Amino acid sequence: MYVTVRDRPDDAGPSRTRIAVHRVSGTVVLLGTVSLLTDVSSEMVASVLPLYLTAVVGLSPVAYGFLDGMYQGVSALVRIAGGYVGDRGQRPKWVAVTGYGASALSRLAMLPAAGFAAMTAVVTADRLGKGLRTAPRDALIAAASQPDVLGRAFGVHRALDTLGAAIGPLVAFALLAAVPGSYDSIFVVSFAFAIAGVAVLVLLVPDLPTAAGAARATLREALAEVAGRHLRRPLLAAALLGLLTIGDGFLYLLLQDRDDVTARYFPLLYVGTNVAYLALAVPLGLLADRVGRGRVLVAGHLALLGGYLLAALPSSGVGGTLAVLLLLGTFYAATDGVLAALVSRLVAAKARGSGIAAAQTTVALARFAASVLFGLLWSVQGPRPALLLFAALLAVAVPVAAWLLRGIDDSTPATLPGARPSGVPA
Numbered sequence: 001m002y003v004t005v006r007d008r009p010d011d012a013g014p015s016r017t018r019i020a021v022h023r024v025s026g027t028v029v030l031l032g033t034v035s036l037l038t039d040v041s042s043e044m045v046a047s048v049l050p051l052y053l054t055a056v057v058g059l060s061p062v063a064y065g066f067l068d069g070m071y072q073g074v075s076a077l078v079r080i081a082g083g084y085v086g087d088r089g090q091r092p093k094w095v096a097v098t099g100y101g102a103s104a105l106s107r108l109a110m111l112p113a114a115g116f117a118a119m120t121a122v123v124t125a126d127r128l129g130k131g132l133r134t135a136p137r138d139a140l141i142a143a144a145s146q147p148d149v150l151g152r153a154f155g156v157h158r159a160l161d162t163l164g165a166a167i168g169p170l171v172a173f174a175l176l177a178a179v180p181g182s183y184d185s186i187f188v189v190s191f192a193f194a195i196a197g198v199a200v201l202v203l204l205v206p207d208l209p210t211a212a213g214a215a216r217a218t219l220r221e222a223l224a225e226v227a228g229r230h231l232r233r234p235l236l237a238a239a240l241l242g243l244l245t246i247g248d249g250f251l252y253l254l255l256q257d258r259d260d261v262t263a264r265y266f267p268l269l270y271v272g273t274n275v276a277y278l279a280l281a282v283p284l285g286l287l288a289d290r291v292g293r294g295r296v297l298v299a300g301h302l303a304l305l306g307g308y309l310l311a312a313l314p315s316s317g318v319g320g321t322l323a324v325l326l327l328l329g330t331f332y333a334a335t336d337g338v339l340a341a342l343v344s345r346l347v348a349a350k351a352r353g354s355g356i357a358a359a360q361t362t363v364a365l366a367r368f369a370a371s372v373l374f375g376l377l378w379s380v381q382g383p384r385p386a387l388l389l390f391a392a393l394l395a396v397a398v399p400v401a402a403w404l405l406r407g408i409d410d411s412t413p414a415t416l417p418g419a420r421p422s423g424v425p426a
Contacts, residue, residue: 065375099133155285242366276329300334
């Protein structure tokens with residue numbers, strides 16, 4: 001990966017086009033640093049949350065399924081609002097700051113929280129912050145990047161983001177190793193990392209407009225873009241696949257039970273997934289730019305299907321567990337940033353945040369439903385039959401999604417109202 005920290009629009013000369021395919025904006029790198037610090041914070045908590053909620057707080061699988069669904073889906077309540085507010089003001093940085101700040105404060109709120117209701121409230125606040133910040137942040141990435149390297153740009157951002165996600169569980173593991181059961185110390189250190197991320201965003205990330213020179217999107221225009229024909233098939237495919245994507249925590253709890261992983265080592269399961277994601281985010285982003293983002297998105301769900309099938313085996317040893325984590329990491333690397341890159345070129349620049357938010361909201365709501373449903377099936381049928389049922393349904397859904405996304409990259413409009421021509425930097 002070759003990264004040049006530059007956002008100046010005045011670069012000219014014959015070598016400019018040749019080098020552009022290797023360039024990632026400095027704004028992308030800074031936003032990746034913000035996400036790195038924030039993900040150290042969030043994954044410290046996420047890596048212990050399934051055990052904390054089931055073993056310490058004492059939640060049942062159904063209650064945990066509901067809370068995991070909240071963790072996955074409650075951000076959907078404000079994603080479109082965050083995207084639209086960022087589009088409307090054309091200065092999405094400060095919308096993102098608000099979201100990052102809310103998530104940081106939720107870390108401290110976990111200290112006194114006890115019981116289902118209190119934990120639900122804290123998780124809701126955290127996820128609302130995530131929902132508010134995600135689309136404006138991704139709109140900034142798209143605004144700072146040339147169209148032909150969007151997959152790479154989002155891949156670099158997700159790689160930095162995932163580096164933080166890999167570090168977070170290691171910090172949690174070290175704290176639990178030093179002081180077993182020290183969940184409060186995890187919440188305090190998590191807050192410190194989150195505040196550092198907010199500081200980088202406020203002090204260092206430039207306040208880029210998302211559609212320079214274009215009229216601001218009205219609410220009607222934003223809704224028209226979200227409901228427009230260019231997004232219908234991608235949103236339907238995302239909803240279908242999201243309905244069959246269960247939370248990682250369920251898979252990790254199943255692996256822990258199957259392979260007798262102790263509570264002390266539980267956070268390392270998250271590390272394995274995030275290391276795979278980190279290694280593959282940029283290569284799969286590049287691949288998406290070359291062969292089509294829709295194709296890579298579908299292939300990522302095939303990796304998820306493989307992870308389901310391996311996790312459902314009665315026992316496969318350490319090698320089988322590592323293979324599940326590798327497949328999960330591949331799934332995230334092939335879908336997270338790739339979906340944002342795909343959607344960002346299907347809507348006008350002035351409504352880009354709203355379009356990205358619509359896709360993210362669709363996925364979040366679908367995964368919320370998937371987690372609640374899987375929690376119920378776990379309680380009624382047991383974890384393995386429930387997982388095999390989801391695997392069978394996903395095997396049917398993948399070719400349907402492939403059909404919905406056929407030719408989607410080729411159908412991207414060459415010029416949309418307010419769009420920046422290819423090759424013109426932000």
